[in-house]
Amino acid sequence: MGWSSPRTIVEVSLHLYDTATRGIREFHPVRSGSASIYVCGPTPQGMPHIGHVRSALNYDVLRRWLTTSGLDVQLVRNVTDIDDKILAKAEQNGRPWWEWAATHERAFEEAYEALGALPASIAPRATGHVTQMVELMQILIDRGHAYASEGDVYFSVTSFPEYGVLSRQKLDDVQQGETAATGKRDPRDFTLWKSAKPGEPSWPTPWGPGRPGWHLECSAMARTYFGSAFDIHGGGVDLIFPHHENELAQSHAAGDQFTQFWMHNAWTTMAGEKMSKSLGNVVSIPEMLAKARGQELRYYLIAPHYRSTIEYSEAALQEAVTSYRRIETFVRNVSDRLGTVPADGQPCAEFVAAMDDDLSTPKAFAAIHNTVREGNLALDRGDDTGARGAAASVRAMTAILGVDPLDPRWASSSGVDSAGHAALQSLIGDLLDERLRARANRDFATADSIRDRLTAAGIAVEDTPDGPLWTLKDG
Numbered sequence: 001m002g003w004s005s006p007r008t009i010v011e012v013s014l015h016l017y018d019t020a021t022r023g024i025r026e027f028h029p030v031r032s033g034s035a036s037i038y039v040c041g042p043t044p045q046g047m048p049h050i051g052h053v054r055s056a057l058n059y060d061v062l063r064r065w066l067t068t069s070g071l072d073v074q075l076v077r078n079v080t081d082i083d084d085k086i087l088a089k090a091e092q093n094g095r096p097w098w099e100w101a102a103t104h105e106r107a108f109e110e111a112y113e114a115l116g117a118l119p120a121s122i123a124p125r126a127t128g129h130v131t132q133m134v135e136l137m138q139i140l141i142d143r144g145h146a147y148a149s150e151g152d153v154y155f156s157v158t159s160f161p162e163y164g165v166l167s168r169q170k171l172d173d174v175q176q177g178e179t180a181a182t183g184k185r186d187p188r189d190f191t192l193w194k195s196a197k198p199g200e201p202s203w204p205t206p207w208g209p210g211r212p213g214w215h216l217e218c219s220a221m222a223r224t225y226f227g228s229a230f231d232i233h234g235g236g237v238d239l240i241f242p243h244h245e246n247e248l249a250q251s252h253a254a255g256d257q258f259t260q261f262w263m264h265n266a267w268t269t270m271a272g273e274k275m276s277k278s279l280g281n282v283v284s285i286p287e288m289l290a291k292a293r294g295q296e297l298r299y300y301l302i303a304p305h306y307r308s309t310i311e312y313s314e315a316a317l318q319e320a321v322t323s324y325r326r327i328e329t330f331v332r333n334v335s336d337r338l339g340t341v342p343a344d345g346q347p348c349a350e351f352v353a354a355m356d357d358d359l360s361t362p363k364a365f366a367a368i369h370n371t372v373r374e375g376n377l378a379l380d381r382g383d384d385t386g387a388r389g390a391a392a393s394v395r396a397m398t399a400i401l402g403v404d405p406l407d408p409r410w411a412s413s414s415g416v417d418s419a420g421h422a423a424l425q426s427l428i429g430d431l432l433d434e435r436l437r438a439r440a441n442r443d444f445a446t447a448d449s450i451r452d453r454l455t456a457a458g459i460a461v462e463d464t465p466d467g468p469l470w471t472l473k474d475g
Contacts, residue, residue, distance in 0.1 A: 003118050005068040006344050006396040014069065016232070017307065017358050019240060019262040020166050020248075024358055030229050030260060034072040037063060038222045038259065040235035040243070041077040041123065044104035045085040048111045049282035050301060050312065051236075051268040057298060058265045058306040058359075059234045060117040061401060065355050068400050076225050077120040078218060079105055082127050082211055087200060097201060098127075111285040115298045116402045116409065122225065126217040130203045133212050133220040136254060137192050137205075145253040149183030151195030151208035155215075157188045160249045166262060167241035176242050190246050192216045215246035222247075223256060233259035237266055238274065266309045268301075283312060292321050295403045295410045299324040302401060303365050307358075322462070323369070327394060328405040329470065330372045333429065334391035335406065338384050343399060343406070345392025361401070368397050380436065428459060432468050 014027040029035050039059045042052060059075065066073045081101040090100035109123075137153050140146035145159045157163050157174065164171055174188045181191070191213040196202035202209040222230065235244065244262065251258040267274040270283070288297050291314070300320035304310050335341045348371055354363035375390030398404040405411075431450050438446040454461055454470070461470050 003064070003067075005064070006399045014065070014356050015358055016261055016263060019264050025261070027231075027261065029071060029231050033070075034074070035066045035232070036226045036230035037066075037073065037075045037232045037234060038218070038226065038230060039075065039077040039120075039233075040218060040239055041079050041120075042105065042108045043080040043083050043085065044101050044108055045083065045089050046104060047284055048104075048108045049284055050288055050297075051274070051282070052108065053111050053115055053117075053285060054268050054301045054310065055234075055236050055265050056112050056117050057115060057302050057402075059263075061302055061306075061361065062232070062234070062263070062359060063118065064400050064402060065359065074121040074225075075118075076221065077123050078221050079108075079123055079125045080214065080217060081105065081125045082201065083214065114285060114289060114294045115301070116294060124221045124225070126212060126221070129217070129221050129224060130205075130212065132224050133193075133216050134205050136216065136220045136223065136250070137207075139254045140192070140250060143253060143255075145250070146192060147185065148207040149185075151210060152181065152183050152191060153193035153205075153207055154181075154184055154189040155192055155246065155250055155253075156185065157190070157249070158186060160253050162252065163249050164245065166248050167245045169241055169245065176246075190215060190242065192250070215243055215250065218243075219247050219251045219254075219256075219258075222258070223251070223254075228255070229257035230259055232261045232263055234263045234265070237264040240264060263306075265306045268310045268312060270312045272311070288317075292317060293410075295405070296321045296324045299403050302361055302403075305358075305360060305362055323365075324403065327368060327372055327398065327403075330375055331391050331394055331398075331405045333379065334375065334387050337379070337429065338388050341388060341391040341395055341406065343392070343395050343404065345389070345394070345396040347397045347400065348393055351397050355400070364397070364401065368394055371397070428454065428470055432461070432470065436468070 015024045016027050017024050037059060039056070041056075042048065056077070059077075063073050063075050079101075082097070086101050087097050090097040093100065095103075105125075112119075137146060140155065141148065141153070144156075146153055146155050157171065163169075164174070171188065176188065176190045178191055180187075193205065193207065193213055193216065194210050196209040196211070200211065202211055222233070233244070233247075240262075248258060292300065297317075300317050301310070303320060303323075310316075331341060348367050350367035350370070351364050354360040354367060357363070371390050371394050375387050375394065378384075378386030378390060395404050395406060399407065403410070431454060435447045435450040438444070438450070451461055459470050461468055
């Protein structure tokens, strides 16, 4: 799926929260005119849930905003296709490990596509970059930061004085969470390479056959595609330690500048617990798409600030659905009444300020809803120019966030059949206009009668601050 910015904002004034410095800093790209983002992608051990997809959508919004700001953006989202959990799940199900990983990798890509995430510039697999991992380990060994032992290779944490700078871990408190290994010089050291085990896949190295450790993969792949320095490294807050701490250590120890910003999105929780397959509290994407359309689910997942936890509930999801349909109804009303609404409108100043303020999507959507409200008022007073201008602005802003109601990818999944929408809107719009006039004249009997007629026809009407919202009732 391709996408181009509805409007280019020439000057970049973006400020982002950097986990490493614990503060908001002004963004300046490493290379003028471009931006580079590395995102820790899936470990395809099972089917994706909304927590996984929320992370991808957060960085999709970042990518779109940087593109709108006039930058050429490359986003690398890796796939950890070899991992202890993948091997265990494949064995439990009697499937080859590579087939198990590939099957679930496709499921992740389908979920991203269903919610409108742009394809990554490249989605490199760990198994395709063993050569680069071997090269990186050799550099670390030569520099005195890593050592081989009985076919395993470990990073020496005490060799790197900055260790703990990202997660604020004290060295005495470090616990890597790895299985105890006799070959470690220090229990705080972490594994770069695991020696071959019977029945497991392996690759040859100067230190013996084996497979990569989790942390090594991302440093090697970021280095492969971005060189020694890039702009933004993203992932979930649960990756700060040990994964990102260890990435930082091994990359800096190898002499790379690595990333300028560390960005971390918050969890999606259920009953106060992070969504996790091991806890059994996940909500799958197919299950969610049975409750809401793709654009509505995307709205639900990106409307909160990316650093705010989302506590999943069906009530919150339905509230998001209603909010999105207010936007959709306004844009369709203008399109049906006044003809084509251009997609290259001007985002309002409040929207731009919100996005430049650490991607404040709550404020950005508030600006969109304010514009919808103004546009509905323009429609009510017959100001066609004002209504069209507001709708064009709404289209531009929602396009940046990936939820433009008239985008062809969403038009095919409209809440009502697109071929019949214009006819329905014409009939219902006339009735709603008549109802508004009756209410303005305090003729509440007529207003109630019109509403009753619509209800009997299976059309629900909700009076909102943005104007009346109609939807077809289920069943």
